[in-house]
Amino acid sequence: MSNAIRVMRLDLIMSKQYAKTFLICVAFSIVYAVLLRVFLGGVLFSAFLAATASCYPFATEETCGAGRMYGMLPIRRRQAVAGRYLYTVAVGIATILVCVGISAVAYLVAGMDVDIGDMAAGLVAGFVMFIVSVAFQIPGYYKLGATKGRVFTFIPMALYFGSYALIGKVGVQRILSVLGPFADPKFMALGIVALMVIMLLISFEVSVKIYREKGM
Amino acid sequence: MDNILDVRGLEKEYPGFCLRDVSFSLPEGYIMGFIGPNGAGKTTTIKLILNMIERGGGSVKILGLDNIEAEETVKEQLGAVFDTCYFPSKWNCGDVERAMALFYKRWDRARFFDYLREFGIDRGKKVGELSRGMQMKLMLSCAFSHEARLLILDEPTYGLDPVSRDELLDILAGYIENGQRSVLFSTHITSDLERAADYITYIKDGAIFYTGAKDEFEDMYRKVKGGPEDLTGELERKLLGLRRYSNGFEALIRTQDLRNSRLLTEPATIDDIIVFTSREDESYE
Numbered sequence: 001m002s003n004a005i006r007v008m009r010l011d012l013i014m015s016k017q018y019a020k021t022f023l024i025c026v027a028f029s030i031v032y033a034v035l036l037r038v039f040l041g042g043v044l045f046s047a048f049l050a051a052t053a054s055c056y057p058f059a060t061e062e063t064c065g066a067g068r069m070y071g072m073l074p075i076r077r078r079q080a081v082a083g084r085y086l087y088t089v090a091v092g093i094a095t096i097l098v099c100v101g102i103s104a105v106a107y108l109v110a111g112m113d114v115d116i117g118d119m120a121a122g123l124v125a126g127f128v129m130f131i132v133s134v135a136f137q138i139p140g141y142y143k144l145g146a147t148k149g150r151v152f153t154f155i156p157m158a159l160y161f162g163s164y165a166l167i168g169k170v171g172v173q174r175i176l177s178v179l180g181p182f183a184d185p186k187f188m189a190l191g192i193v194a195l196m197v198i199m200l201l202i203s204f205e206v207s208v209k210i211y212r213e214k215g216m
Numbered sequence: 217m218d219n220i221l222d223v224r225g226l227e228k229e230y231p232g233f234c235l236r237d238v239s240f241s242l243p244e245g246y247i248m249g250f251i252g253p254n255g256a257g258k259t260t261t262i263k264l265i266l267n268m269i270e271r272g273g274g275s276v277k278i279l280g281l282d283n284i285e286a287e288e289t290v291k292e293q294l295g296a297v298f299d300t301c302y303f304p305s306k307w308n309c310g311d312v313e314r315a316m317a318l319f320y321k322r323w324d325r326a327r328f329f330d331y332l333r334e335f336g337i338d339r340g341k342k343v344g345e346l347s348r349g350m351q352m353k354l355m356l357s358c359a360f361s362h363e364a365r366l367l368i369l370d371e372p373t374y375g376l377d378p379v380s381r382d383e384l385l386d387i388l389a390g391y392i393e394n395g396q397r398s399v400l401f402s403t404h405i406t407s408d409l410e411r412a413a414d415y416i417t418y419i420k421d422g423a424i425f426y427t428g429a430k431d432e433f434e435d436m437y438r439k440v441k442g443g444p445e446d447l448t449g450e451l452e453r454k455l456l457g458l459r460r461y462s463n464g465f466e467a468l469i470r471t472q473d474l475r476n477s478r479l480l481t482e483p484a485t486i487d488d489i490i491v492f493t494s495r496e497d498e499s500y501e
Contacts, residue, residue: 003288006318013315017306060304064344069302071268073319074291215269 003075007083008090014066015056015087022056025049026095033103039114043122044129046099050092051133052153057084058146071216081142081208085200088134096126124192131196132159135203142210220244220366220398221265225274228260233422235260238274240417240427242366245395247388249409249430250402251486252419253494258402261419262370265400266296278366292321295359299371301351305344309337312354320362331357349380356387367391367399373408381405385412406486416486420494430486437489438474438481441466446479457492468492 015022026046033042061067070080100122107114133153140152167175176183182191219241226238235257242248252258263269265276267283276283278290303312309332317323332339335353337346346354352372359367367388373381385408388399403409409416409430417427426433440455443464452458455467468484484492 003319009318010315013307013311014304016311017304064302064304065298065300066302066304068268068296068298069315071263071266072291072294072296072302074288075319076287212270215263 003079004082004086007070007075007080008086011057011084011087014060015053015091017060018053018056022049022053026099030099030102030106033099034106034110034112037112039103039107039118040122040125042103043096043099043126046095047092047126047130048133050095051130051137053091053095054084054088054134054137055141055146055150057087058141058149062146067216077211077216078208081204081211084138084207085204088138089200092127092130092134096123096130100126124189128192128196131200135199139203139206139210142207142214218244219277220279221400222277222280223261223265223274224277226261226264226271226276227273228264228269229272230260233257233260235264235272235422238419238422238424240424242398242400242415244398245392246414247392247399247401247412248415248417249406249413249486250400250417250419251404251406251409251490252425253490254404256419257422258419259370260422262368262400262402265368266291266294292362293365295356295362295364295367297352297355297359297367297369297372299374301343301346301348301355303343303351303354305342307343308341309339309343309354312343312358316358316362323362325361328357328361331360347380348375349377349383352376352380352384353387356384360391365397367397369399369401369403371402371404373403373405381408384408388412406490409486418490425493433489434484434486436471437468437484437492438471439466439484439488439492440469440474440477441480441482451479457495 026049029042029045029049032045033039036042061070073080075083100119103122104114104119136152136155137149141149143149144151182188221242223241224239226235228235233255238257238261240248250258250261260269264271265278265283267276267287271284279293281290283290303315307315309329313325313328316328317325329339332354335350335357337350337354337357343351343354356367373384376384388401389412391397392399401409401413413430415428416430416433418425418433426436437456441464447460447465454473455465455469458465458467468488469481474481
């Protein structure tokens with residue numbers, strides 16, 4: 001087992017104290033999706049919750065000085081940061097998948113319409129929102145800690161609202177015409193995946209740099 | 217005699233503080249007291265040894281291996297105890313065991329629980345519910361359960377009652393008994409060192425003031441007292457941390473400077489040496 005995976009497992013133990021609250025919130029997002037019949041809204045809500053979970057190991061570290069524990073463990077700093085990203089991505093994937101799965105089952109049981117397209121759209125939108133959020137949040141937590149670093153949570157939110165306002169003002173068709181050949185669905189899907197990967201990689205390298213300079 | 221820890225020319229710069237050319241060695245099978253006033257650079261040095269912060273220069277070798285190049289191998293051999301417990305307060309001993317077992321190849325679960333029993337740590341309690349003494353013993357249990365050969369303690373006796381401190385010293389004495397393990401022990405409570413330490417490294421203003429055998433350190437200085445008429449200019453130049461009173465003075469003097477002197481002297485404790493060498497001349501008229 002690599003050290004990054006060990007750190008991911010350690011982060012899960014570090015987050016144990018928040019598990020109950022987190023699961024209640026995820027359940028609430030599913031109820032929200034079913035009761036208000038907003039499948040995508042529920043998935044995006046769960047993605048937002050999953051992104052907040054990236055804060056849990058930082059919060060535990062901050063409250064009890066557990067950062068020193070990571071410092072004495074037989075791991076390198078880069079591995080410690082990689083483990084933190086693995087933990088975050090694992091929690092994100094699990095949360096979004098669970099939310100999409102349970103919401104879909106609940107929709108079917110309640111006799112409401114939901115198809116593969118809705119689920120795929122939910123998954124894609126959820127992962128994009130999640131990755132964009134954590135790519136900003138994690139370096140912020142490394143730099144400022146769990147409490148002060150929360151300010152970075154608002155950067156992706158500002159991006160969402162900015163994009164929403166732009167689309168509303170300019171119109172989807174005009175944006176697609178500006179994108180030209182890049183507006184092709186396959187091209188866009190690949191572009192989104194590549195963008196997410198690049199964002200995560202840049203975020204990771206920034207976090208490693210901050211962690212190295214700041215120390216444990 | 218092999219050195220378990222070799223620190224050479226260690227440097228680190230912060231705004232307003234600089235660690236300069238810190239060098240010392242700790243042989244196998246001994247306890248070294250790491251002393252100095254607040255802000256002298258003890259914790260910075262310890263963090264550099266543990267590679268918790270980036271060094272500005274110099275080298276740290278643990279069991280002959282560079283602490284950065286061979287960080288994982290080196291840290292397998294290291295145990296650390298800090299002034300406050302680094303385990304989350306809501307963890308119980310089982311969580312601690314699960315977490316530590318992930319990282320150490322030589323982790324011995326049975327031994328860990330044996331130590332908990334030996335130290336009287338209640339396994340059912342959360343870390344935050346344990347007393348400071350018990351938290352310190354929990355950190356020690358972890359270090360002992362993966363066969364750490366170098367134990368680094370940063371102010372472990374801070375806030376401990378005398379009984380717990382005494383227990384810690386007994387534990388450390390037992391730990392180095394086989395002659396293959398060593399302890400670097402940073403503390404303000406120098407009476408602990410009088411009992412436990414074989415070597416002393418004294419750091420002052422970011423630089424090493426003394427490193428070597430404890431007995432030699434104590435023998436190097438004497439506390440000297442005298443009346444105002446005894447304080448000649450020649451003597452004053454030899455004194456360290458002179459304190460003047462209306463009826464005389466007291467200061468520290470190097471034993472070698474005492475030859476043929478008829479002044480009243482007494483052995484200097486480690487505390488005396490730290491206090492007198494850290495303070496400028498003072499008057500209490």
